[in-house]
Amino acid sequence: MAIGAEEQVRTALAAADVETARPEERAEMLMEIAVGLQIKPKSVDEIRAAIDLYNRALAICPSSHALLEARIRARRATALQAIPEEGSASLELARDGLEAAIPNLREHGSAEELAEAEMNLGLVLQGLSSAGKARIVDAISAYQRALRTFDRAAFPTEYAILQNNLATAFLSIPFTDERSKMREALAVQAFEEGLKVVNVIDHPSEYAMLQNNLGNALQYASSSHSVENNLRAIEAYDEALKVRSRKSAPLEYANTISNKANCLWNLPDDVEDPASGNRLNLAVARKLYAEAREIFASAGEAGKARIVAEALDQIDRETLSVAPLRETNGPMHEAE
Incomplete structure (x- = not known):
């Protein structure tokens, strides 16, 4: 634990160690200080320090104060x-x-x-489902229960x-049955539903996240209308890029331009004449990939930089061989 985090924990414990304070008051004080440590933490040490304070709060919280204990947990x-x-x-x-x-x-x-x-339970279960330690349907149920209160109006x-x-x-549910297309449609519908209540001015982060992820859902949908979906996806990525800039959010920007590049890679230059090829869109895609690779590399995201580099190499081979338009799974498909 870093010295700064250690000092904050000592200060918190000293503040809570007041002889005249009741156990529940001390527990609540420790919880509040822990919450403060979680707000914009400078390192993982501060998160661990917060967890330590929560544990100490639980240890002294009287069993008769069920609500306080629940809030701490x-x-x-x-x-x-x-x-x-x-x-x-930790997720478990x-x-x-x-x-x-x-x-x-x-x-x-x-x-x-x-x-x-x-809502947080849904996130935890969704994370655990990818490790085979929870069911994704239980995460969906938790989100739906949260929506009973968190409605679009209030x-x-x-x-x-x-x-x-x-x-x-x-x-995230594997597309292995006849309901796969229905789930894709439900996903697109959910992204679009979320975009009905946020806008680029008042909710820029949420707006960009939804637009980026809507673009991914459209781009990777197993549909016979792939060109139409890709055109809609390009529009969604461009909306996300109204918020995500290289200066203000470099990694999010790099993810979105990578997603847009992959979409362009699969889009003919003339949608009315797909056989004419997509050399122009390939050139734009290559430029976007190159910028994304630079950003990922400078941020220490070696894995993403390598994936984008591989896409660049493939584009170069296609351009040299004048390859026809083809489908690809692409290097980026990030929900964020």
Whole structure:
């Protein structure tokens, strides 16, 4: 743990160690200080320090204060979600904490607290599902329960985020049965539903996220209308790029221009005459890939830089051989 985080923990413990304070007051104070550590943490050490404070708060919280205990568990879960790790231990702890907290939040807490916990549970379950340790349908159910409170009228930001989460959950289900196309359609519908309540001025981050992910959903849909979908995807990426710039959000910008490049790679220059090829779109795609590779490399994202470099090499081979238009899975397909 970094010295700064250690000092904050010592300060928090000293502040909470007041003889005249009741245990529940001390527990609540530790929780509030931990929440403060989670806001824009400078390092993972501050997240770990917050988790330590939550654990100490739980240790002294009286069993008679069920709502306070539930709030501490729910907050600790959000900190556990933020821990970068190879395995899934932290996510499993977060799941257990949320599942323990939700019944008490349902009985004693506010509707908003419960909905927030359900939304976070959905995220945790979605993360665990990729490791085979949870069912994606349970994540979808948690998101849908959260939507009972976080409706489009009163909570537009939360509503939009939940629609994005639902869509990415639908898309994460393997396309191995006859319902695959229906899930793709539901994902596109959810992205579009989220975009009905956010705009580029008031909710720029959510707007860009939804537009980027809508573009991905359209681009990779198994549809007989691939050209039409790709044109719509280009429009969505361009909308995302109204927010995501190389200066303000370089990695998000690089992801989006990579997605746009892949879309152009599969789009004929003249949609009315697909047989004429796509050399012009390939040239634009190559330029976008080159910029994305530079950004990824400078940010230390070696894996993404390598994938984009491979796409550049393939484009160069196609351009030299005057290859016909063909389909590709492409290098980028990031939900963010």
